[in-house]
Amino acid sequence: MKTTQPMSSSTRRALLYCPGALLGPLLLAVSAAGCSSVVEAFETTNNALNEQAGDPCVAQDEQDVQFGGWNVEETTIDDTPGECGPGVCVVTRFQGRVTCPEGQVEGGQGCFTPLGESVVVPVAAELEDHPAARGSFCSCRCDGPAGEGPFCGCPNDMHCEQLVADVTAGNLAGSYCVP
Numbered sequence: 001m002k003t004t005q006p007m008s009s010s011t012r013r014a015l016l017y018c019p020g021a022l023l024g025p026l027l028l029a030v031s032a033a034g035c036s037s038v039v040e041a042f043e044t045t046n047n048a049l050n051e052q053a054g055d056p057c058v059a060q061d062e063q064d065v066q067f068g069g070w071n072v073e074e075t076t077i078d079d080t081p082g083e084c085g086p087g088v089c090v091v092t093r094f095q096g097r098v099t100c101p102e103g104q105v106e107g108g109q110g111c112f113t114p115l116g117e118s119v120v121v122p123v124a125a126e127l128e129d130h131p132a133a134r135g136s137f138c139s140c141r142c143d144g145p146a147g148e149g150p151f152c153g154c155p156n157d158m159h160c161e162q163l164v165a166d167v168t169a170g171n172l173a174g175s176y177c178v179p
Contacts, residue, residue, distance in 0.1 A: 050140075050152070050153075050155045051085070052083075052084050052085050052087055052138040053087060053137075053138055053139055053140060053152075053154070053155050053158060053177050054137055054138065054139075054155065054157060054158055054177075054179055055083075055084070055137065055138045056098070056132065056133060056136060056137060056138075057078075057082075057083050057084050057089035057090075057098075057136055057137060057138050058083070058089070058098045058099060058114050058136065059076060059078035059080075059089045059091050059098075059136065060078050060080040060082070060089075061076070061078070062097055062098060062099050062113060062114060063113050063114060063115065064113070065113060065117050065118065065119050065120050065121075066120060066121055067097070067119070067121070068097075068121045068122060068123055068124075069095065069096040069097045069100075069103075069123045069124050070091050070094050070095060070096060070097070070135075070136075071095065072093055072094060072095040072127060072130060074092075075090070075091070075092040075093075075163045075164065076090070076091040076092070077089075077090055077163070077164060077172045077176070078090075078091070079172065083138070084138035084139075085138075086140075087138045087139055087140045087152075088138070088139055088140065088141070088172075088176070089136065089137070089138060089139075090136070090137055090138075090139040090163065090176050090178070091135060091136045092135060092163055092178070093130045093134070093135050094126065094127075094130055094131075094132060094134075094135025094136055095124050095125075095126055095127050095130065096123055096124045096125055096126040096127075096132075097111060097119070097123050098132040098136045099111065099112060099113065099114055100112070100119065100123050101125065101126045101131070101132060102125050103122075103123045103124050103125030103126070104119065104122060104123045105122055106121075106122045108122070108123075111123050134179060137178075137179060139158075139176045139177045139178065140152035140154075140176065140177055141171075141172070141174050141175065141176055142154050142160035142174075142175050142176060142177050143160055143162070143174050143175035144171075144173055144174025144175065145173055145174065148171060148173070148174070151174075152177065154177035155177065157179065158177040158178055158179050159177070159178060160175045160176070160177060160178075161175055161176065161177075161178045162174065162175040163175065163176050163178070164176075
């Protein structure tokens with residue numbers, strides 16, 4: 001599943017809900033002893049998410065030779081399993097294709113998909129003040145609608161920022177760790 005929507009600038013804090021949670025790939029039942037098993041599993045899942053948080057990624061749309069690139073005014077959350085492990089690939093404040101920073105004009109042959117196929121449409125060049133290194137990265141959802149976890153804690157070099165406000169985005173609505 002993928003969602004794209006205009007950016008929002010409000011910031012929220014990470015939350016952890018104890019009463020039974022789906023944490024990454026783990027479905028946990030809270031033991032009679034309380035939340036300790038959920039917290040331990042959260043820490044394990046959070047560590048796995050944090051290992052790749054902030055790493056560069058290429059969202060699935062860039063596999064398409066007809067894809068003309070990202071819009072700097074939109075945010076895309078790609079939860080296709082891949083290079084971000086249990087996390088997601090976030091594309092925000094970025095223009096063009098990660099795989100083609102210089103862009104290409106109509107009929108050009110300078111852009112390729114990650115699989116090496118020639119892109120057949122024009123592609124805008126990335127903006128100097130919004131390079132791919134800061135605009136396309138692995139992340140995790142650090143906040144969202146109540147009861148819609150799991151949520152992660154952001155690594156020290158990232159902060160939790162609301163990127164997807166649209167609740168129709170389902171389990172992708174909420175805030176994500178951003179550099």
